[in-house]
Amino acid sequence: MSDQTQEEVVEEVAIELPEVEVAPEVGSEDAPEVEAAVEEYTPNYSYKAYGEEKSFPKWVTPLIINKDAEEEFRTLFAKSGGFDGLKSKHDKMNEEFSSYQSNVEKDIVPIMQSLQEMKRSADINDFESFFKSAGVNPTKVFQWAVEKARYQEMAPEERQAHDSRMQMARENSQLKYQNQDISSRYEDTLVEQRERELNLVLEDPTINTVMQEFDSRKGKVGSFREEVISYARGKYLTASTDISSREAVEGVLSLMGRSASQQAGHMNAPQQNSASSVVAPRQHPVIPNLRGGHTSPIKKAPQSIEELRKLAEDF
Secondary structure (H helix, E strand, C coil), rough: CCCCCCCHHHHHHHCCCCCCCCCCCCCCCCCCCCCCCCCCCCCCCEECCCCEEEECCCCCCHHCCCCHHHHHHHHHHHHHHHHHHHHHHHHHHHHHHHHHHHHHHHHHHHHHHHHHHHHHHCCCHHHHHHHHCCCCCCHHHHHHHHHHHHHCCCHHHHHHHHHHHHHHHHHHHHHHHHHHHHHHHHHHHHHHHHHHHHHHHHCHHHHHHHHHCCCHHHCCCCCCHHHHHHHHHHEEEEEEEECCCHHHHHHHHHCCCCCCHHHHHHHHHHCCCCCCHHHCCCCCCCCCCCCCCCCCCCCCCCHHHHHHHHHHHHH
């Protein structure tokens, strides 16, 4: 190895390496143009909670910077809004249950107590207390006992006829009770309908102003409403006339020396400067004549084919 120079030894052990192309620097003239595929993000600040469309509060919107953040906030607010809906539904159910419980304590409990007293009276053969709890007149009990004794002495045909009459009486009584129940519900529906109708009439600005003035003079809110209802009830009792809510309101206004039309004119009066401010019938604008006349310099539009031809000849 002493006979070889150092340069010759390096040439023998050298390994040829593959050529590597160096990428041009970004921004240089040789660098290729690369288009960044950036998807444009449009935020959506709405979400649904318990079947209701809602919007994010204002303090949240600056925090929504991309689609992922938007979905996370949407999920969070949808769950929290759902709890709010459940809470309102729970509160409504509690309110309905409280109302039902109050009705039970008012109506059902006394009936159950009366039934228990009747059962105790029957167990000890205290029929006087039994009929008293049931609200039955003792005279009717005697009459029933006499009729029952006569029934035992009847022939089979007479018993059959008696049973048929009693069955028919029970059916008629039940039918009468059902009709009364239907009539009561119908009347309740009519009352609710009239309540809504009266509310709409009183919401009229011309009527509402009178109502507030009337209530203010009486010192009680709802006085005008009570007056209208009293007027309608009086019409029904005296003349058997079922008037509408608007007719009742107009009747009360007439008793006050006013009317709905006068009240409407009174409200519109401040908007008029004088009697001359009455709007005149609308007319087509007329271009003023430069020579001082009162007619328009525009020629009259042709009304027939002959006038069209003449107009064409003039041109």
